[in-house]
Amino acid sequence: MTAPCSLTEIGWEEFRALPPDHKAVYLQAGAREYHVLLAQQFSRERLDALGRLATRIRRIAKADEGRRYLRDLLAGRRAMLYFTQPSSRTFLSFCAACQILGMDIGEVRDTAVSSEFKGESQEDSVRTFSSYFDLIIMRSQIGGLAERMAWVLSNTDRPVPIINAGSGKDQHPTQALLDVYTLQRSFERRGGPDGKTIVFVGDLARGRTVRSLSWLLTRYRDVTQIFVAPPELQIGEDVLGWLQQAGVQYERTNDMAACLPRADAVYMTRIQDEWDAAGESRRIPTEAFHFARRHLDLLKPDAVVMHPFPRRQEIAPDVDSDPRAVYWRQMRNGMWIRAALIASVFGKDTAIEASHVLDA
């Protein structure tokens, strides 16, 4: 078997040194993604196609017959969830996505249980485990491990696609996809994300969610991005660099209330103090970046409030019951867009689009 992507045509060191948008082309199998490693792999067309596929899968899954149809698609295929960086929500979301399509699952969560304690390299471990599976979904503290394994496995005689479920500080492409899908669904009857104003609030300096989403939004026309944060946690200069280069309109401010009336979507985030060196977050006043019930009055009637979760005090629980609070649905969108992505990696997208199961 030869890998359907072109990672076979480039050396590891050369590939590794490329900027993300140049890496993207090596990960594709024709128009589709083969390895899913980087937000930069997704063109506007692909974002829209995957969103449509996710919606179709979601609708098919509403009835018993549709659920059986979906489960038959990848029956007999197995996915390994290699999650050495723990995350129950991402794990369960991918798990459900695989199960919707009928895949069986194996998991490695604790490397102490694996043979690594016998002195095996992580590369050997992953390659060994991959022997038993048709897809690897990988979440790791080690930045670049998913890329490395994608290159290694593509250059064996049993290549297996890899989906990055979060690696190091850099990439978490399926989180960005689910955020885009949530915007697509939220603005379904208003022309999609084009022309909308997205307000990011909270800890914008750290964590990969806002960075990836901000980047992916450059795929859409006339999106205004507003970054609301205390000065110490403002969005990085590199992101502003991208935005400028892409001709995107953006603003930076620390006044949340002032931005809310203009927002089509408010994307709240948590203070990521797990990256603190010495508890410095505690010295930053963050109450001004919490969304309370009274803020709902400032929002447009068709705006939405999003949050990647977990949350602490960023959004008061009594906001949850407002129809504009879409963060619970956002979770569930993650499951659907991941199912769409996996179906696409295995080339089942055309079958799903052509199927008559919804006509019944």
Next chain:
Amino acid sequence: MTAPCSLTEIGWEEFRALPPDHKAVYLQAGAREYHVLLAQQFSRERLDALGRLATRIRRIAKADEGRRYLRDLLAGRRAMLYFTQPSSRTFLSFCAACQILGMDIGEVRDTAVSSEFKGESQEDSVRTFSSYFDLIIMRSQIGGLAERMAWVLSNTDRPVPIINAGSGKDQHPTQALLDVYTLQRSFERRGGPDGKTIVFVGDLARGRTVRSLSWLLTRYRDVTQIFVAPPELQIGEDVLGWLQQAGVQYERTNDMAACLPRADAVYMTRIQDEWDAAGESRRIPTEAFHFARRHLDLLKPDAVVMHPFPRRQEIAPDVDSDPRAVYWRQMRNGMWIRAALIASVFGKDTAIEASHVLDA
């Protein structure tokens, strides 16, 4: 989607304050259970109906064709096993029950692996995880968590049924169901549990098994309950209160041998020293509450010996081979009654009863 139960019509604090038998009505969807939280939910009619359904499922599952029929019933549905209080036997029993019906499973066992360590509330965690599932089976140290989550989820736009698999010191309704089912099966040709004498032996003061079973037996006519324990571990006054109110005949004694000739079922239990404050159980002499091979001679030929397991020295291993020792079958009954319960929650009971798969 609106919850099919009436938890939407009552506030949390009001619901929480109700006594168990008043709570029950809020958890039902018509005649069936929607959330399964309390032993008090089960009427005599429901106990009998679930027992019949369990037996039917058990028979259907004997052949390949029947197993396939059952697996198709809930194919494409997913159950989350949220087991933050560990219990392999209850976990595996529910796991098997779901698999019999074709459900896929996701699990959360260790909260340290979940996002709770990032400061998320347990309520947010459970609700998030519930996004990916159609059923939550929950076992927790926290008394009342299952009730709280049932109320919370019923008041969202994506309600999901919850089955309590043991919460705190109070309730473990499916254990009580499996005990009743074991009595139903054991006395199948002798008119069921009505009119029988049940002897409870051991640590009757602590743990929820005996309490729940004793309560459920009040649903049957003319059952005599005998409680055999050292004085320090005798059954609580509150239980005797129920029994008196229900007009049930009971006795308390510390003489096991004297009761055995009258017993239709002997329900042995373990000293639950995990609830000790300071090892006080060790000072209580308990040998007189152990069932040895010689005690079999005192039993009626059609009596049964039960145990909820795990056991220590309460029953000598050489009792295991006697046909009246039904505790291994009792384990397996748990799997069948749980499968029946889950099938019923999803409204598949009528289909199973009407199916022709056994006629083949």
Next chain:
Amino acid sequence: MTAPCSLTEIGWEEFRALPPDHKAVYLQAGAREYHVLLAQQFSRERLDALGRLATRIRRIAKADEGRRYLRDLLAGRRAMLYFTQPSSRTFLSFCAACQILGMDIGEVRDTAVSSEFKGESQEDSVRTFSSYFDLIIMRSQIGGLAERMAWVLSNTDRPVPIINAGSGKDQHPTQALLDVYTLQRSFERRGGPDGKTIVFVGDLARGRTVRSLSWLLTRYRDVTQIFVAPPELQIGEDVLGWLQQAGVQYERTNDMAACLPRADAVYMTRIQDEWDAAGESRRIPTEAFHFARRHLDLLKPDAVVMHPFPRRQEIAPDVDSDPRAVYWRQMRNGMWIRAALIASVFGKDTAIEASHVLDA
């Protein structure tokens, strides 16, 4: 239900005391294995039959239709993976084997999570868990536990087959099977393992892999076995005893390079320092027992290099890309031979052999 093997006809102490080749007959159900505990159970005919079955399953699994056919074979059957001795690779390999055949899986990995901490005997635990399953796959530090449980369960009214996935220092029969299957496949067009020269290299004194394989190779004609190790880690006298008794030609040496030109298969192994009492392995010079890229030049063009994994420095990573390095395929062979074994335990071998699914 009565166990189809004859463990019902012998007492435990009598069975336990038998030598392995006398035990074998008690574990069979007719010509097939019922419990799989010992390498000594497999005759030449069975090794060949299982190898053929594994190859047939592997071919059927190449297409969607074949994968669905296989998944239907044991649909509705459940396997428990009781892995109290951790091993991700063996776990995932068995997991995949079960999934190929459509079995559902339950697992017990951590005895601390089981009821054993409540004072239950391990025997009660395993028997309890077995209530919910149709097959037990067991890996344990405790030598003989799998044998004991096979005897215990065979003498109950619900016998369940047990597959030993590694117990104590002694047996790991499915590892030996996969090694034999790798030799069968590697020499498929050269008459199989008969007449070949197998060179074992490394730590031959400890670990069960080499011992079991060496033993199983006595089932083949005219196999020469060469043991290459530092004196401290040479193969045990007991193994040489078997070989002598079986009339097998063998050599012992510490000169790896000298043996390579004659080898049909080189079986590399890791220094098993987890068995060290006080780090004594570190004082043994082992570089002379590492396989480097330059050693490939000494090998015949159709020889193969094997390794049971995990590896450390025994084989340089730049050997991996040579077509004679079959150790990755060897991993995958484990999955196929285990699937064949499980299919056979459930009597599905004849159906697989007779099926027309490959004719399509």
